[in-house]
Amino acid sequence: MNELNALITLNSMPLLGSVKIQLLLQVFGSAVDALNASPEDLRKLPGFGSKIISQWNPEEATQTAELDQNLAHRFDAQIIPFTDKRYPKRLLNIPDFPILLYVKGDMTPSDHQSIAIIGTRSATHYGLEMAHKFGLELAHQGFTIISGLARGIDTAAHEGARKKGRTIAVLGSGLCNIYPSENKNLASVIAENGAVISEFPMNTPPDRQRFPQRNRIVSGMSSGILLIEAPVKSGAMITMRMGLAQGRNLYALSGRADIPNFEGNHTLIKSQQAKFVSKPEDIKEDFKGWLPTIKKNLEIKPAPPKLEREEEELLKIFPQDEIGIDHLASLANLPIQKLNVLIMSLILKKQVKEYPGRIYKKAHVAH
Template identity: 40%
Template sequence: MMASATVKKHAQQCTSWDHVRTRFALSGVAIKSDWCDRVQRWQAEPQQGVIDYFSADYPECLKQLSQPPWLLFYIGRKELLNSVQIAIVGSRNATIDGRNTANWLAAKIAAQKVTITSGLATGIDTAAHQGALAAGNSIAVLGCGPDIYYPKRNRGLQQQLAQQGLVISEFVPGTGAQSDQFPRRNRIISCLATGVVVVEAKRRSGSLLTARYALDLGREVGAVPGSIWNPAVEGCHWLIQQGALLVKDVNDVLAWCNLQSDWVEQQINSVETEEKVLANWPLLANVGFEPMSVDALAEQTGLSVTDVAEQLVMLEVEGWVIAEAGGYKKVGRR
């Protein structure tokens, strides 16, 4: 629930709910007749409840906000609210590469006992939550009531988060999704996290607003780069130009939390293995990170179309390339 103008003005002077009630009453703002009933019904169910501004469970970091949420409705493991968190956000209309990157980053970070926080949107958010739950913990911050499944396609994921992780919202149960509520959600995501990683974002993406909130709050901000031909990463490149960390591996992010993964050593071994494969499989050296057709690869390597097709199948089985619309492209062996 966002505070009324009068309550916001005096928020820092309030030390108890008696103060809040008095000031809220003086503001003349009416409370909906069913509001209290909805709150009470929500609290009556197991594994869910309400954390208020003066509760010991309320994250101190949220009090930094000029408009802190007075109430946080939750379902799941509320102790995660005060865990070390990294936010991963990005485009709803993400590419396969973007989703794979978000999923991989989230899994590697979560494996180090860092909670992954995101907004449960389609695309990057979904991939980040899924990767995190496979390896550790995740928090979803909603832009609607905690009992609303939005987007509907993520109903199963939201239920999984409620069972294994945590779902929170500042909006009263029953509140539908409205466009003006998502910026309010984003400020909470930014505030809870030590840092924010943007994976795939266009220049006008809402993810950049999350990054802006993070900068204003003194949080770390990083962005994953992509192809200069890909408009889906223009926002990431802009952030990097503005001084955001260029995220090239998981340890770039873990350094914000004074942690390190064994991924670097694994990557060195992977590079050594790839060099051996390249020596014995010249076709792989000609496959790029953008899809190339079998005909184009045949022309480039001098091999027959049949030989190229057969070798690509073997490379795909070994996990070196992946088939996409337009042909084959190289992928990192993770």
């Protein structure tokens, strides 16, 4: 079994998400070695409780992964791991980046110059018209347009962009289960000169809980995010908050004050968390030289990572200054192997920074 096959197998395991797979790779050195880990070794890892251990079945997952690869081959889809040079580099900057991307079509270096266009499924005629207009003109100016292939704003943005340039559709299901079904033809057209991508195995059905996961990829791949039309409580606003936490440039159109569908836009514009735009040139001017604006004093903060009890206890021991591994081991009174595992997990969760010589320091995280 090679490393890609092993990553696909890990990705097929129940209850394993990106962060846990990252931890396995850190601890065991490779996906192949992680699959060979004993239940006793796995129990030592933070977050690997009895529920995960009871469903740890590499042999069964290997069979599932083989079926997944066969489906990818049949559908002419690529499976791109996070270690591949084709993997979007910007996406690696989010803590829970996808371990794998299933891709129908092609990813290109020009996709680094990308704008996400998002909004409600129940859009007004004005919103649909503007999504199409911005998608078309920004694609014509060299941006790759990213959206989620949903009804409404997403569809209009894709339709506009594909006429003049590249667009990428990010799914909340596997590539075998295009959702909504009426966009199957659109997905095929997008793949001809862009890409349809998913982090989920090929035959994964659509599910409401997977759409927020999809949204972090939409924002994570983008240089900036344009909100066309959305109420305050909506998936599009969740994506905007994700983008804000990821340091992306945010943009929003304004709409009629008496239409609830634009309350999300107006909230972001009034709080100066999104820049008001009325034409595509308003966005393009921020990317001269492709240097995104750094936002300061953001009111919406990223949600703090969930820490296991042992991680919280170790973090309390850390002083404000740097500390060496030997001193930390004496303070924590833990076996060195256990301590190493906890430190690796805290580094992955950006709670601790590592310096040369096995020197560590508690990160200053604003919550």
